[in-house]
Amino acid sequence: MKRSxxxxxxxxxxxxxQLKAEHDELxxxxxxxxxxxxxxxxxxxxRSENADYTYNKRLLRQIDSRLRFLRKRxxxxxxxxxxxxxxGRVFFGAWVELEDDDGNSLKFRIVGPDEIYGRKDYISIDAPMARALLKKQVDDVATVSTPNGPKDWYIVAIDYPQPTQPS
Structure with missing residues (x-):
């Protein structure tokens, strides 16, 4: 698999x-x-003193740059x-509910790095937490390395969204 x-x-x-819809909108x-x-x-x-021209020309360059990125991506x-x-196991796309020894809980979905922006309930598959959870089951312990040392999280629930028909 090629990496970027x-x-x-x-x-x-x-x-x-969502990325395709953003591309089409732009x-x-x-x-x-x-x-x-x-x-x-x-x-x-x-054009040198034309604020409408200068501003919108810059905006057009930003749109074109984003379009090039989206097409390639x-x-x-x-x-x-x-x-x-x-x-029954944690893989890409799973919603995972966790709890630690102090009773703190987390719930998030493991997704691709392009999907996490603007979402506090999504984490990237590349994140250490996601990597620690992969292939684990309910009641398993996932040990995650943190700046303060290892931290244990217990898997409380694993769920997958209902599959949608491919379009």
Whole structure:
């Protein structure tokens, strides 16, 4: 498997659909809208003192940069769908509920690194916590290395989202 930026190239189907929707929004709506504004602002003449032109031209470059990133990333990502063989163990895409000796609890989903932004309940498969949990079952102990030393977490529950039909 090819690696980019040392990130795992796995993504859930939902995550892939979100990136694809972002791409389509930028390509079919935002970019044409900003291109029209840039063309209009350019038609006004002196571009060096034209704030509309300068701002929207910069915005257009940012959109184009994000589109290039998304196209490349969408091509190299591997969608991982739930498989019945995963039941009862922690694998990619699992919702995991944990508890420590002090009664603290955590619940999160293990996803690809492209999916964690804006979500406090998702962690990357590349995170030490996720790596410590892989292949474990309910009632197993996962020991995670932390800056303060190893910490034990007990697996309370493992769940997988209901599979959606591939689109």
């Amino acid at each position: 930026n040392s990130k795992t190239l796995l993504i859930t189907r939902e995550g892939y659909q 390509w079919f709506k935002k970019r044409p809208e900003i291109t029209r504004i840039v063309s209009w602002a350019a038609s006004l003449g002196d 969408l091509e190299e990502l591997n969608i991982v769908d739930y498989s019945p063989q995963q039941a």
